[in-house]
Amino acid sequence: MALIGIDIGTTSICGLLIDSVTGGLYKALSRPNTAALPSAQPWEWLQDPERIWQTVKYIVDELAGTRTDIRAIGVTGQMHGIVYVDDAGQAVSPLYTWQDQRGELPAGNGQTYASKLSSMTGYRLATGYGAVTHYYLAVNGQIPESAAALCTIGDFVAMKLAGLNRPVTDATHAAGLGLFRLDRLQFDEPAAALAGLPGTMLPQVVASGTVIGATASGIPVVCALGDNQASFLGTVRHVEQTALANIGTGSQLSAYSAVLPELPQQLEARPFPGGGYLLVGAGLSGGKSYELLEQFFREVCRLFTGVEPGSLYERMNELSAQAWEAMNPAHGGLQVNTQFYGTRHHAEQLGSIERISPANFKPQHLIKGFMQGMIAELLAFKAAFPHGLQASWKELRGSGNGIRRNPALQRMLSESFGLPLAISEHDEEAAYGAALCAGAGCGVFGDFLHIGFVHKKER
Incomplete structure (x- = not known):
């Protein structure tokens, strides 16, 4: 028997077909996400939901065509963004992605739309959250007249498949929209009304792993799962003893908590499928900062040599490892704040490079400084976690290409956290987690806390 997991990423869309008994990978298929739409506004980040759906449909058809014993399909993908649908379930708007910055536009009286809605409702909201995007669109009269509901792109695709x-949603996606009560696992409809969001436009919230329908060929489809939760499921062996560090486009530090604690602003609690919470510190920069540095070096090469050097990531990783080995504490190191793209609550924040000296003003030290800056943001999140929870961590798991492809960063992470680091066995952790969620939904696994099988064993 087999399971399919789909991950709708910002830049790529991936599908996996795995064995539901052994966890082995039968087939993987990935396609670029070419759904980005042009915009005249620098703060606007839109994608075409129909194009995304057609890409997913192609991947599912290709994977499903190889076997006749597929138990279920699970979906995950980029969170926070919204798309509007009509009564027939057709998209009547673009996908306003998680990167959309209209929530940071001025709303009067020195407030942004995000800060104003936060003040009105008492919820901590950031630009890119679906509730904030909807609030801006409602205030400015830009909601399509035929819109009957809004949902995430994962919910939209699951609806289409089923x-x-x-659309229906689960708590992991609903919480990512904002104005969601974590204690009751339901939308706060009075607060949503303040955002111009009537309850009739909100998707129904169902339990994670709920089978919501079936494909035309009869394969059960479970409701979409949040990408952070899916990555956690697809990566972590021991849910209650592990922290997960992810560096992809952004960066995240996540850990499971059975209870909902009081949290500082740096952290947020997200529902964990099956019960409990995933505590998360999420940065906007992460791998994008390292990409920015690589682009800078390539531009230097082009300007001074007239030659296109190609990708420099491998050489950068080698140089940073050399700098780490040769590090002399007496000389001090460059101090790089890599929040070049702001933070979730301070979009205006900029990065910086400090403590420059003749001894460290070299490319390899700059590369190492960027890596240390990325780690410093994760360490700041770690410090904000409840101390009792930190004490329970026996292992740090690493996921995302920013970690997977960078041995120097892996070593720095392990030494900085004081924990052994293990890298996820699967390149597409979120898609793998979505497949596991499908297995939980159709009864292959007993519960989400003990969902793992082969993917939790040593190779």
Whole structure:
């Protein structure tokens, strides 16, 4: 028997077909996410939901065509963003992605739309959250007249796969929209009304792993799962003893908590499928900062040599490892704040490079400084976690290409956290986690806390 997991990323869309008994990978298929839409506004980040759906449909058809014993399909993908659908379940708007910055536009009286809605409702909201995007669109009269509901792109695709005309969501996705009560696992409809969001436009919230329908060929489809939760499921062996560090486009530090603690602003609690919470510190920069540095070096090469050097990541990783080995504490190191793209609550924040000296003003030290800056942001999140929870961590798991492809960063992470670091066995952790969620939904696994099988064993 087999399971399919789909991950709708910002830049790529991946599908996996795995064995539901052994966890082995039968087939993987990835396609670029070419759904980005042009915009005249620098703060606007839009994608075409129909194009995304067609790409997912192609991947599912290709994977499903190889076997006749597929138990279920799970979906995950980029969170926070919203798309509007009509009564027939057709998209009537673009996908306003998590990167959309209209929530940071001025809303009067020195407030942004995000800060104003936060003040009105008492919820901590950031630009890119679906509730904030909807609030801006409602205030400015930009909601499509035919819109009957809004949902995430994962909910939209799951709805399409299941043959429904009304989206449903689970708590992992619903919480990512904002204005969601974590204690009751339901939308706060009075607060949503303040954002111009009537309850009738909100998707129904169902339990994670709920089978919501079936494909035209009869394969059960479970409701979409949040990408952070999916990555956690697809990566972590021991849920209650592990922290997960992810560096991809952004960066995240996540850990499971059975209870909902009081949290500082740096952290947020997200529902964990099956019960409990995933505590998360999420940065906007992460791998994007390292990409920015690589682009800078390539531009230097082009300007001074007239030659396109190609990708420099491998050489950068080698140089940073050399700098780490040769590090002399007496000389001090460059101090790089890599928050070049702001933070979730301070979009205006900029990065910086400090403590420059003749001894460290060299490319390899700059590369190492960027890596240390990325780690410093994760360490700041770690310090904000409850101390009792930190004490329970026996292992640090690493996921995302920013960690997977950079041995020097792996070593720095392990030494900085004081924990052994293990890298996820699967390149597409979120898609793998979505497949596991499908297995939980159709009864292959007993519960989400003990969902793992082969993926939690040593190779």
